Structure formats: structure tokens, C-alpha cells
Amino acid sequence: MSDIKKLDGKVPAGDIQDKWDNHRFNMKLVNPSNKRKYHVIVVGTGLAGASAAATLSELGYQVSTFCIQDSPRRAHSIAAQGGVNAAKNYPNDGDSVWRLFYDTVKGGDYRSREANVYRLAQVSNNIIDQCAAQGVPFAREYGGTLSNRSFGGAQVSRTFYARGQTGQQLLLGAYSAMMKEVGKGKVKSYTRREMVELVIVNGKARGIITRNVVTGEYEKFSADAVLLCTGGYGNTYFLSSNAMASNGSAAWKAYKKGAMFANPCYTQIHPTCIPQHGDFQSKLTLMSESLRNDGRVWVPKAKADKRAALDIPEEERDYYLEEKYPSFGNLVPRDVAARNAKQQSDLGKGVGSTGVAVYLDFADAIKRDGIESIRAKYGNLFEMYQRITDENPYEVPMRIFPAVHYTMGGLWVDYNLMTTVPGCFALGEANFSDHGANRLGASALMQGLADGYFVIPFTLGNYLAGEDLINQKVDTSAKEFDEALTESEARFTKLLGINGNKSVDSFHRELGVVMWDNVGMARTEESLKTAISKIKDIRADFWKNVKVTGTADGINIELEKANRVADFLELGELMARDALERKESCGGHFRDEYQTEDNEARRVDDEFCHVAAWEFTSVDKEPIRNIEELSFENVALSQRSYK
Amino acid sequence: MSSENLMTLNLKIWRQKNNKEKGEIVDYTIDGISPDASFLEMLDILNEKLIKEGSDPVAYDHDCREGICGMCSLMINGQAHGPEAETTTCQLHMRKYKDGDTIVIEPFRARAFPVLKDLMIDRQAFDDIIAAGGFVNVNTGNPQDANAILVPKENAELAMDAASCIGCAACVASCKNASAMLFVSAKVSQLALLPQGQVEADERVKNMVLKMDELGFGNCTNEAECEASCPKGISISNIARLNRDFLKAAVTSND
Ligand SMILES: Cc1cc2nc3c(=O)[nH]c(=O)nc-3n(C[C@H](O)[C@H](O)[C@H](O)COP(=O)(O)OP(=O)(O)OC[C@H]3O[C@@H](n4cnc5c(N)ncnc54)[C@H](O)[C@@H]3O)c2cc1C
Ligand code: FES
Helix, strand or coil: CCCCCECCCCCCCCCCCCHHHHHHHHCCCCCHHHHCCCEEEEECCCHHHHHHHHHHHHHCCEEEEECCCCCHHHCHHHHCCCCEECCCCCCCCCCCHHHHHHHHHHHCCCCCCHHHHHHHHHHHHHHHHHHHHHCCCCCECCCCCECCECCCCCCCCCEECCCCCHHHHHHHHHHHHHHHHHHCCCEEEECCEEEEEEEEECCEEEEEEEEECCCCCEEEEECCEEEECCCCCHHHHCCCCCCCCCCCHHHHHHHHCCCCEECCCCEEEEEEECCCCCCCCCCCCECCHHHHHCCEEEEECCCCCCCCHHHCCHHHEECHHHHHCCCCHHHCCHHHHHHHHHHHHHCCCCCCCCCCCEEEECHHHHHHHCHHHHHHHHHHHHHHHHHHHCCCCCCCCEEEEEEEEEECCEECCCCCCECCCCCEEECHHHECCCCCCCCCCCCHHHHHHHHHHHHHHHHHHHHHHHCCHHHCCCCCCCHHHHHHHHHHHHHHHHHHHHCCCEEHHHHHHHHHHHHHHHCCCCECHHHHHHHHHHHHHHHHHHHHHEECCCCCCCCCHHHHHHHHHHHHHHHHHHHHHHHHHCCCCECCECECCCECCCCCECCCHHHHCEEEEEECCCCCCCCEEEEEECCCCCCCCCCCCCC | CCCCCCEEEEEEEEECCCCCCCCEEEEEEEEEECCCCEHHHHHHHHHHHHHHCCCCCCCCCCCCCCCCCCCCCCEECCEECCCCCCCCHHHCEHHHCCCCCEEEEECCCECCECEEECCEECCHHHHHHHHHHCCCCCCCCCCCCHHHCCCCHHHHHHHHHHHCCCCCCHHHHHCCCCECHHHHHHHHHHHHCCHHHCCCHHHHHHHHHHHHHHCCCECCCCCCHHHHHCCCCCCCHHHHHHHHHHHHHHHHCCC
16 A cells, blocks of 8 residues: 555645636746747647647647548547537526536536636636637527537536537637648648657657558657647447547557556446447447437336337336436436436336337427427437438437447646656546546537647646756657667567457457446446456457458558557556446446445545546556545535436 | 348459559458448448458548548449438448449549558648638637627528538549539638638638649539539539639739
């Protein structure tokens, strides 16, 4: 126990309202004429990366960006549908910075760092102003002002949106801001480049090794700081709503080089996804949770009732959310809705051919508001549903089931967004910082852009000036770069050389099933121990029997996937281990052993009001669980209740 | 659900080792395909089979599989993104096909988009066009309150229609001249319809069109194939708007 470190989140002193302002004043500045002497590497061009790259370049830094896709514009952020929160209070319905802060801390089930959340709420309004100035086509009212909607069960309308394509439009805004700097020659954009190693020189992050996925070449890049904006690791479960290339590898490389990994077990399972339809399924599609504003969730009262939905009379239907949570009904938070769907399906009351789904029914809303009104609100979602399932949701209820969607855990960062490796920062979904144990709808886009546009531009300067890096230039001739390159190359060569008999995907699917069954919506000590041992077995099998076709040079998609799956096979184990050690239920982490009498999550604040920050030792040795204590000075700890 | 009607299909797929070697169509037969599978899942199944046989799987681009990232492409029986209107390849499902069908699958082809391998192409040219002017020149800082810029709802909607472009390049691949006019005009229109984009409107349209020409895209001769193939239903009225703006910019230009 004595090895446990207590991490310092470096939260500035003062009242919560003043912390960020004071800190901004106290931070060191880089002289304008010196900025161009610094080179910053930004890995990832989603909302977090693109906004950081654009802003840092505008300030005068030299920036290089890296992404896996063929264009920075295609990062996974593009898929976000619902919207982005801000405390503008345009509808005059009682919102404020304080309320957004409060809701986010409570929504996160009191497992986030108060000061970070407050700062997030504070800069949320600047985000909307900035995006509007860029020409992001937000939805508007007839008077020309911006529209808002209520989202994810919030009791105020604070969500800004651009049809069902908010992530796309915000990303295109950040991308075009970044491309304007590319056009000026100040940002260098490297596409189809995968970071395969972080390079550390004299204890500081000084560069990366990438693999050019078109040529197969390894390349060295040096810098004064490295920003990891590489997204979340939901694809550990194989099936998720994340894009196919979303992965945990960049964060994992940093972890293995000393960056601690915080709260890996906090996973968000989104309640409204289209259920799995076959073994060949490659990913799951999210149906925006705005549907729960009008859809009613139900299952048959009787078990294994195989009748078609329309043949089940009203009195034989169980509207279990409305019954159990009379005041929030179908609008309970994501984790609650998801867990209840699973319970129903476990009870044998699931619907559809697989029995692993519940109904989301619009019949009453259509009767009440008319089909046209429902079409106007959800037309594109209904079309998407029909395209995928071949069923018409205007006529029969949708079938939905929860799916992995977002990871609240990630690289541990201090208030300045710096990991435990000096000079290595983490932004966006890649860090753990603002959402605690559960993220509220429309808050990930907000956080990614807050980190990139409004936080890192200040805190990075403070680091660069404070460390006097201008006098410690490092270039790629340093031996550490060659060592890291040799190491990465060896790993890929090894993967190619195994030449076993099972495909990369088959291992990924196998891992996914273990994760979903044992580290999913309801976890127990036993399931988690099972997961750890099974994952170890799959990992051993992988390194013996995986078959990676093709060669080291040129495009080799199997090889790219193998590298990522190898990391998921380690990351999955850490997720299970973290879940095992967190002997409480909170937000997205639900342990069967820790529930209240009405089956709600029971936190154990005395023992677990902290962040778990895992420190790597070696692949086959147990990692060290360090902690950062959390204190709640502004929002009193209480039991969440949505009854 | 029709999971009983599994299909056998004849696939004719373009295989090309890299951007230097010549490619060719290779025949494959695949069976057991569920009508509920997506088109890309069908290719996944083929690849799984090829891997088992020890052959090189077919390389194709994809990411979100939700019709929004613009990464997927493919000419399917000569149509960009296949037969379904306003649908990307990743959202196309096998229930569009019947048992025994032959499907020809080729990459998007255009001079500006070299084939990298099999069905993967290089669309860097689109990024270059955006870098030439597809933005509002505003730095991060303290812009005015968002509601200080009023935008009539109708313009906001039209701007959003144009902004829906996913940059997939189906328009270029379907055009006999390989013109990028629909792509360029969508961005030009989005910004021209909003007050934020006015200041630089002339410069923007000139720079983007210049870049487009320089990169080897062809001229628009009003064939409207681009609109027909666009998975997001971007209208060719955007091209008309671009042409007007371009003319105006050229007339008022003093260089
Ligand atoms: C279907 C869906 C809908 C959503 N809807 C909403 C919503 O309505 N509101 C909301 O607030 N949030 C929503 N979210 C969550 C939100 O979209 C994401 O959390 C957020 O966009 C993540 O942004 P990011 O910048 O951190 O990372 P990403 O956008 O995931 O970007 C990651 C980047 O890193 C790059 N990368 C990764 N690894 C490497 C590597 N090794 N080398 C080089 N590059 C690498 C990728 O190429 C990419 O550019 C949704 C998520 C999903 C899945
Ligand atoms: S894979 Fe993203 S649009 Fe098809």
C-alpha cells in the first residue's frame, strides 16, 4: 500500500468562480516573437485536436497534426448528432454557468474534479460565439436568433444544434479554421499517419513515431510538446457506436511510457441504439436520445412473448420506465435507462428475434401530435432506422438496445491538461477530466472544443515558458527516437510473423463478447475476475495464433488493426481491474453488489471519492493504483434520484 | 426479418496493388449473405474468407458506417455509392440485391484522386481546396455574442443544406468531366448565405475555383450527374450560386 501516490490535480487556489481567471493571470506567457520557435505535435484532428491546432497556430506556434483518416475532417467527432451544451440562457429558462456546472457534477455522480467542470461551464458560452463566428450553421428561430433544445433529460434548454449533424458542423468549423492555417503554411497536416510511439527525452515528451499507413514507413517527429487528442476507447467492446478506426492505442502508448490512466472502468452505455442483427455485425448505430422525448419504452408483461408488437394489447405492455420513475419517466439519465433495458431483457422480456431489445414506441406521440409533426422532428432518424432494419417506425415500434458509446475514463491530466509525463497533454475524450463517472448528453462536444480552443492555448504556453524549453532543443537525431522507432518496427514485424490461423477481427470480437458480458452494464466481483482471466487467455492466444496477411510495406489494413487490437487486449484488462477495485456503483459503473433497495447505484463516498490513476509496471505485472482525492466544496454530495 | 433468404453473389472487384502498378477486375463468389447485412459487412465477410485462404483482403475506405464521415466510396455497378438514392455505401444494405446477382465494385476514379490500393483513393485535393479559401478568417478569441449575428431562418436552412456535404467525392466520380464544382459550390454557398462569410466572399470563390482548376479537376458542363449521385442531396443550385458569385468577383476584381 505504501507505493500509492496521491496525485495533485494542480487546482488553483481561490473561489471556484475565480480560479480560472486567476490562473490565467498567473500563468507564464511565451513572448510573441518566440512562439514560432516552438513546435507542437497534435495527434488527432477531432474537435479537440482541430480546435487546438487552429488556435495554437493562430497564436504563432508551429504545429503539426496527425490523423488516421485520409482527411482531418473525418475524425469520429463528425458522427455526433444531438448537440452541444452551453450556459447561454438564451431561452431565459433559468440556466446559468452555475447550473451547468451543478448539473454536470451531479450527472457525473460526484466523481469529477469540481474546478475543471466549473471552467468547462464558464467557457461554454465562448464556444458558441466562436463557432457562430466561423459560420457554423446552427439551427435558428424565425427572428434569426439561435435555437435551443432540451436534451438528455436536462431541465433547461441549453443544447445548440445543427439538425441531427451537430458534430459534423462543429468539426467542419474547427477543420476549416485549421485548414486556413494549413493554407498559410503554419500547420502541417499529416493524414493517414498513425502514431505508434511516444518519444521521451530527459523525462519529457519530445516527439512521436508514426507509421505511414500508405507506404508502411516509420517516421520520427520531434517537438516541444505532444498533445494527444485521440478520442475514446469504446471499441474495446468491438461493437460500439464509435467509428471503426476509433482506438485506444495512442493513449495506451503514453500509458506505457508513464502517463497514468484514470478511471478506465467508466464507460457510457447509450440506451438507444439499433440492436445487433447478426454475427457479421461490424458496429452499432446510435439513434439520438432526443427520441426519448416522444417515444415510450415498453416490453411485454409476459416473458418470452413472441407476438408481434401490434398484437400485444395495451394492458399486456409494461412501460417499465414510466412506472418505476414517475417524475422522469422515459427521460431518466442514460445509465439508468440502459440498465433497466438490460434488466428487462435478462428477465426474458426482451423483444425482436433475438430477444435482446426493448420497444421505443411513437404511436401515442403520432396520435397526439400528428404524423407530420413527428416527421418534422425525427424524419431523418426514422429513415435511418428503416434503412438499417427494414421496418417502418411510423407503423411499428422501434426496437432499441443499449450499446457502448463513450468512455469517461482516459489519460489522467491535471488542471492544465497535462498527463503525468511532462510535455504530454491529453484533450477531448482521450482525457478523463470533466465527466466523472457519467457524461451528460451534448457535453462531449463542449469539452473537446473547450480544451482545444480555450484551455490549452493558455496552459501550454505556461509549460513551454516555465520549462525554458527554448534552450533545450531536441531533434530526431537523438538516440531516443531511433530506439522508439526500432521498438515499434519490431512490434509490427512480430505481428506479421506470427502467421497463425485466426483473423484479427475474430480476436477483437472475442474480446468484445467478454467485455460486454462481464464489464458491461452490470458488473460483479466474479464477472470481473472472469474477465481478467479470459482476457489474459485471449491475449496469449492472439500473440500465438493471429494471422496478419500481407506485408510490412504498402497499405496493410490487417496490420493496422492488429496493432490496435493488441492494445485493446491490454486495455480491456485494465478496465476490468479498475472496475474490480472500485467497490461501489457510480454513474456508468454499476456493481451488482452495491445498489440501493430500489436497485439504484450506491456510491461509497467514504472510500471511493477519488480518481483511480493507474500506473504501468509491465504487461504481465499488476499496475499500481494511485489516487487523486476529490473534494466537493461547492456541490454537496448526495444520492442521485430520478424518481 | 428475412434471415432465411441467404444470398450467393458474384463479385467483380477492382484489385490494384498500389498506385504504381496496374489493376484489374478479379472475380469472387460469396455465399451466405444475409439481406440484413450492410454492403460493407458483405465485403468484411469476403475479406474474412480471403484471410482464411491466406490471400490479401480487399482494401477499401470506411470509418463511421453511419453515412456522415465521407470516408466510404465505391462505384457499384457503375453508380457512385450504389443504387439507392441519397445513401452512402456504408448505409446500403444487401436487401437491395437478389440471390445470384453480379456486382461490379470499383474505386471512384478521377485524375485528381489517384488509386492507392484496390478501392482506396487519395482525396487530398479536397483538403487543398478548403485550405485555399473554404473558411471564415476568424481567429479564436472573444468574438461577439452569437446572437449579435442574426441570420434569417431561410438562409440558415439553405446554408445548412449546403454544409451537409460529407466530402466523399461521389460528385467528382460521377461527372464525366471529373469536375469538383458541386463540392466547391457547397462550401462557397454555405458561407455566402451567412453574414459571417460576406467579407471575404469574393476572395473565397476566386481562390477556391483557382485551386480546383490547378489540381486537375474538369469543367462543369451542367450534366447534373453530381447531384444525382450525391448521398446528401446537395443541390446543383449551389453551382449556379457559385457561378454568379464568381462572375461578380471577377468583375469587381482590381487585380
Ligand atoms: C454516434 C455518436 C454520437 C455522439 N453524439 C454526441 C452529441 O450529440 N453531443 C456530444 O456532446 N457528444 C456526442 N458524442 C461524443 C463525441 O462525439 C465524442 O466524444 C467527441 O467527438 C470526441 O472528440 P475528440 O476530438 O476527443 O476525438 P475524435 O473525434 O474521436 O478524434 C480522434 C482523432 O484522433 C485520431 N487518432 C486516434 N488515434 C490516433 C493515432 N494513433 N495516430 C494518429 N491519429 C490518431 C483520429 O484519426 C481522429 O482524428 C457522440 C459520439 C458518438 C459515437
Ligand atoms: S463510412 Fe462514413 S460515410 Fe460511409
